[in-house]
Amino acid sequence: MRSAIKVLMGLLAVFCLVQAASAAVNYKLSTTPTVSPSSGDISPGEPVTVLVTLTLTGTEQTFPDKNQLEFYTELNDPQWTRDIQIDGIGSDSPRTVKNMRMTIPGFELSYKSGLNLVVKVTLKGYAPTVTATSSKTIMSIQELDSNGVAVEGSTYSIKRTVVNPQDVQANIATAQTRLTALKASIDEKLVSGVDTTAAQTKYDEAKAAINRASSTSDFAAAKADLTVAQTAMDAAETALVQAEAQKEINDAQSAINQIDGIITYFEVNRSMGTDQRVMNLKTQRDLAAQSLSLANDQMNAKNYDAARIKGADANQKAQSTLTLATQVREEIGEGFSLNLGSLPLYIGAGIVIVLIIGGIIYLRNRKRWDELG
Template sequence: MKRGVTLILSLMLALCLVQGAAAADFVDSVADVDPASGDLAPGEQVIVHVIVKLTGSGENTFDTNDELEAYTELVDPEWDYTILVNSQGIPKHTTSRYVRLLGWDLAYPDTNEVSVDYTLVGKVPTVTQTTDVALFRLRQLDANGNIPSGGELLIERTVINPGDVDKIRDLREEQITELRASIDEYTALGVNVAQAEQLFQQADDKIDQSKTASYSQANVLLADAGTLIEQAEASLEDAYAGKLIDDAQLTIDKVNSDITYFINNRSMSGDTRVTAIQNKVALSETQMSQAKDFRDNKDYYQSRLNANEAQLTANEALTMSTELRKNIGEGGLLPDFSGLGTYVIIIVAVVIIAGIGFVVYRRFTKWDELG
């Protein structure tokens, strides 16, 4: 029993020690970089200003067994740093990549306010490929080199390899050439390319500007150009799908006009040929609706497929309606009787027979009157 209690107490003590070592003894209160944003190019000067406030460990402002290590990957670093105790301190200077401060230099009674003010000036290193570089890294390290939770502050920035920028520019020039060809092709098809043309010009201007800009600026310009090219390509696809939909709609409207003529002007609402045309145009309208939905969802390929199908179906309906109008003629004031077939023949025969019978009857009646 006594061994069990001892074991539990030992575990609790170990947990307390782990928790005590798990928390960092500093927080950053200032972290500024100049340039403030964007990618960097080799040789570019960078200024980093960081102030960390020591938050304490036990009764001291910092753990005496730990150390505070600042590091940079910048070339030719110039460090100016000051340990401030109640806003007072002596500035120090170094050109090393590392600035290490021992815990004994940072541990003051926790009634004091202690902070460390770092100012770093350096140049961006040359890189063989575009990658992230540590401009400033601050770590709290214990005697074993371990870092407590929250015990690291890292400021990174992407550094551009000039060769990568040149490759991107070559790619953008290929893309802009292909875009020019697509715009010309769609123009020949009667597609409205006004928006794509405007985006093309903006992208082309940015590619030209990148040729005389710094590598970091060129990288931004070329990224913008890539976005504009993508927008122009999407605009072309949208405009092309829209044209196919509009063309099919014109054919559908023509067929519907013929159907209205057959029903209202020629009284052919029950004619099977008119019904067949109505069914055909209804299918075309369904395909048209699907084409519009795909276009709204930016699925331009499928939209074009459905619009083409709608056009083909509408063309078939138009051919049927055109042939029917030709067969029935203009019609004048009389309704069209074509399509009634056998019924018309029977009716005509009955009328003729009735007419002949009436004439014969009148003759016999006249003879009787004459005696």
Template sequence: MRSAIKVLIGLLVIFCLVQAASAAVNYKITGTPDVNPSSGDLSPGQAVKVSVVLTLQDYGSYSFPADHSLALYTDLDNPVWNYYIELAGRSDPPRTISARNLPINGFDLSYSADTDVRLMVAVEGTAPTVTATQEKILIRVRQVDEEKDVVDDSEYVIKRTIVNPQDVQANIATAQTRLTALKTSIDEKLAAGIDTTAAQAKYDEAKAAINRASSTSDFAAAKADLTTAQNAMSAAETALVQAEAQKEINDAQSAINQIDGIITYFEVNRSMGTDQRVMNLKTQRDLAAQSLSLANDQMNAKNYDAARIKGVDANQKAQSTLTLATQVREEIGEGFSLNLGSLPLYIGAGIVIVLIIGGIIYIRKKKQWDELG
């Protein structure tokens, strides 16, 4: 009884090993597949060619399981397959099939395990018409077992995006609308004194790309131009926000500099450092400077929207404080200020005035004496 159980267990182990072996992937793609066009999206009707090399892997004593097969497929229209088997460097006559599916029987691929077996496959066709821009299969390879099930991890596929002309036309219209809005924004910012040089350059780049997309019948190229245009417009919009933020920051800094000059005048020329009005100006000035510092931090971090918001806040505070400082100066007037640093000048001027007055008095008295004889 125990011997029978051991035999059954042994048979079960062997069966599992056989099943595991049969489930293995028995090919690999060698080298880099040749795809023409090599990159980019495709337009419907565009000619396409794909070539791949499959090297068969050892399967026990054979290069490939005879009861398995390779199933190749393409979404290309009017496909033509050309393939041949290479044995130890020697090629079989090529075979040609016109169909979307190319099945290759495992029996044709099963050779002695010590034989170098490779399968050369090429498919030519045209990119299919699509109702929406989407990916399509240029070539797909699968290993199928005796039950017609796909072996796990045996699928190899090359895809490419096929462009729908209607999508391109709709995208051109959308891009044109965005471009028009961008131009309006640039003109408004320019009128407000904002530097729009960088934004204008990107606008010009986007406009040229949209014009190319509108004038070509190569829809894949048009789609690429539209991507270029969208990226350029995004860069232009960012440049506008950055420029607007920079102007707010510059205006705020200029106002703060003017406030500092007025405060210096009050403190130095008018000796008003302890005046409540001047102290209030200094407090308001510091608040504006704090907002300006935050705006500069956001600019350095390239957070231009946040920098613009902080810049507007800083500029509003600075302009309000500058207006108040100007009003206070007008209320006080120039007045007279005794500046100790100018004391010698004041003394000199006083002496001159005294001498002039004394001279006038002397002359008048002298005249009176002359008249009295």
């Protein structure tokens, strides 16, 4: 009984090993596949070529004779050319297949281990027509077992986005609408004193890219140009918000500087440091400066929308305080202030006054003397 159990366990182990061996992937890519065009999206009808080289990696045999390699494509009018090479020697007449799917049966690939067996496959076709821009399989490779089931981990795919012309035309129209709105925004900010130089530069880049997309029949190239345009418009909008925020910050800082000058005048020239009106101005000035500091923090963090909002708040507070400070100065007036730079003028005026008073006194005394005889 125990012997029978051991035999069964041994057979089970052998069966598991066989299953594991049959589940192994028996090929690998010798080199990176060559695809033309090499990168980017493709347009319907565009010719496509793929070259792959596979090395068979079976252990006891180069490839299991009951398995098969399957190749598939979604290209139109596909033409496969395959060449099986053993130790560098290929067929005199490589086989050609014109179908979306090509299979190579295992018995054509099964040789004793130790041989260097390579499969070279070339695929030529045309990008298919699509109703919506989508990803299509240019080539897929998989190993199928004896039941026609894909061996786990054996599938390899090359995919590429095929562009739908209608999608491109719709996207061009959308981009042009956005570009028009961007131009209007740039012009509006320019009138209000915002530095729109950076935004205008990016706008020009976007406009050029959209013009290229509109004038080409290469829809993949048009789609790439639209991506360039969208990126440039994003940058232009960001630059515009940044410039607007910087203007609010600059205007707020300028107003605060003027407020500081007026407060200094009140404190130094008029000795009004304890005047309630001056103290109120200083409080309002500090509130504006706090908002300005927050705006600068957001600017440094590149949070331009937040910087613009905080900058506008700081500017509003600073301008309101500046108006109040100007009103207080007008109410108080210039008053009298001894300016050392005008000292000679003051001395001269004093001498004139003394001479006038002396002359009046002299004339009065002389008249009195005349009356006394």
